[in-house]
Amino acid sequence: MKAYFLKLAEYNIWANNRAISWLKLIDEEQWEQKTTSSFASIRETAIHIASAEKIWVDFWTKVAAPVYLSAGFNGTKDELIEIWQKASKDIKTHLENYPEDELEHQVTFVYPRGGEGQMAFWQTFSHIINHSTYHRGQLVTLLRSSGFTDLTNTDLATYYLTM
Numbered sequence: 680m681k682a683y684f685l686k687l688a689e690y691n692i693w694a695n696n697r698a699i700s701w702l703k704l705i706d707e708e709q710w711e712q713k714t715t716s717s718f719a720s721i722r723e724t725a726i727h728i729a730s731a732e733k734i735w736v737d738f739w740t741k742v743a744a745p746v747y748l749s750a751g752f753n754g755t756k757d758e759l760i761e762i763w764q765k766a767s768k769d770i771k772t773h774l775e776n777y778p779e780d781e782l783e784h785q786v787t788f789v790y791p792r793g794g795e796g797q798m799a800f801w802q803t804f805s806h807i808i809n810h811s812t813y814h815r816g817q818l819v820t821l822l823r824s825s826g827f828t829d830l831t832n833t834d835l836a837t838y839y840l841t842m
Contacts, residue, residue, distance in 0.1 A: 680801065681779040687808045688771035693842070694833040695728075695767045698815050699760050701822055701830060709825040710756055717814070721821045722759075726752050728814045729763035735807045736769045738788045739777075739800070747791050770807065 702710070702725060710722050718724040730748035737745035752759065782801040789795055798806070815833055822830065 680782060681774070681777070684774055684801070684804055685771065687804075688774050689842075690835055690838045691808055691811055692767045692771060693838055694815055695763060695811065697831055697833050698725075698728075698818055699763065701818070701827065702756060702760065704829060705822065705825065705827050709822075709827060712825045714821055714824055716817055716821055718817075721818060721825065722756070723749075724814055724818055724821060725756075725759060725763070728811055728818075729759055729766055731810055731814075732766035732770060732807060733762060735788075735803055736766055736773055738786055738803070739773050745789065750791070770804075774804065 702721070705721065711720055713719050716724065718727055727749050730750075730752070734745055734747055748759075748762065754762075777800065783799050785797045786800050786803050787795055787797050788803070812833075812835075819830055819833075822828075
């Protein structure tokens with residue numbers, strides 16, 4: 680199972696880098712443009728993805744008092760991209776060093792609005808890959824609605840066929 684998860688972590692980095700390449704090409708107006716979606720802009724959607732990836736790494740590594748970026752990130756697009764790329768790589772690095780016989784171990788996490796929960800490590804890993812894929816899809820729609828159409832495929836099959 681760990682070998683499969685490592686492939687998914689590599690896919691996540693690849694797909695995130697494609698999405699990030701799009702964000703580098705849009706202007707500030709497109710970045711901030713308000714729209715109807717899960718989040719109100721490309722900016723807010725990108726913050727949500729980066730925040731989720733970072734917070735799970737924080738939960739896995741038992742960071743004292745982890746903070747959701749989405750609770751108040753005020754940095755620039757470039758600063759967010761740097762955080763997002765690091766979190767993406769940290770997911771893979773953590774998994775590389777994680778003992779396969781501990782995939783069932785429980786991870787304690789804090790919900791964004793408070794309260795704790797627990798899930799097996801493998802479930803949290805599966806969740807973050809699925810979560811990022813879901814919201815990258817929303818980025819495509821948001822980008823298209825802002826007039827940006829220079830998109831490339833981030834589908835898992837495309838990753839497998841091109842790597």
